[in-house]
Amino acid sequence: MKGIRTGPVIPILGLAVGIAAGVLVDPSVPLSLQPYLPIAVVAALDAVFGGIRARLDGIFDAKVFVVSFISNVVIAALIVFLGDQLGVGAQLSTAVIVVLGIRIFGNAAAIRRHLFRA
């Protein structure tokens, strides 16, 4: 229980360092990867909101979070890639965004209920 109480400092620090690194280094992304990155970011966002909610529910598990994050990103990118190969990339992207968007909204609502009891 103690570990979880001190927990958020490290993830938030990690996030801050990541953002700083992204701003400072500004790496050039290979052109072939560019269509998949926005989807990957939305998938990562879904994992983050899921993680926050699980933490507020008291059942957060770092292993589950890491696995869900990685698989979310990879599967989202894979679906878009497959869609591009089949010529339905735009539609599949929309499908992925809709599903992830619904989950993000649901988790955000749960987080809101936890924080504001409303």
Add this chain to the structure above:
Amino acid sequence: MSSTESRSTSMLRRLLDETLDPGYEEAAGRRVAAGGTAAPESGWTRRLVLALCLLLIGALSTVVISQVRSSAPQREELREALIADVAAQRSAGDLLQQRLVEIRDEATRVREQLLAATSQGQGALDELDRAEKGAGLTAVRGPGLVVTLTDAPPPENGGDNLGRILDRDIQSVVNEFWAAGAEAVAIDGQRLGPTTSIRSAGQAILVDFRPVTNPYLIEAIGPAGMFDQLLESSAVRTLASYASSFGLGLDVVPADQLDLLPGTRAAVTEAEPVGLRRVSGRGDHR
């Protein structure tokens, strides 16, 4: 939980209700079953991996945001660069054209010097002079007319502009000029030769494959009667009726003195020059 019943009812319902990754609950359930608490212990490795993951997420997000932000101005930059390239190439072409004119002048001067020495040569020179004037290859000066054709302002409802100047409008005016005895004609400063084309390419009008732009200035040097004959011509009358009904601009003004530049020499691909003997021979017959 409502999720157990909705699992059987519909996929959409599940999607809407089960927003949390089921993995968390399952993991918690396993821990409780093993006799522990719902919350896991968090070792340092787990925290480190978690921090790394979030680092990755932060970096990924910022990279994508900066990528999307920078790609829009990049496209604009590319467009500007292309426009600058076109302008640069065009001015380079103009420079080369100018250099060509200079070299040609030099060649003409040397030729005249050499030919003027003999009477045979003088005859050839006169012949050449007439041919070049006919082909529009010499700069000329004289009194003439200036016809200005202007596109009608675009209609406010965004429809087709019926008052736009077309290639055939310019063609008809030029033809009337030739018919009225014009000796030299130029469009937007570009001299017309015997093989010059006036054509549309999309929205642009090309004279000898070089674009001319609105307003179109057609200058012609010719006899004094040209003005009256042009005003009487069917082409100008038609254009005048277009001007009153569609709003295009038509302006015919006599000019005391016009300076027209020499035209470009058409590249000779099929014809072969006859020997100097034949040319001078013809000169001898006169």
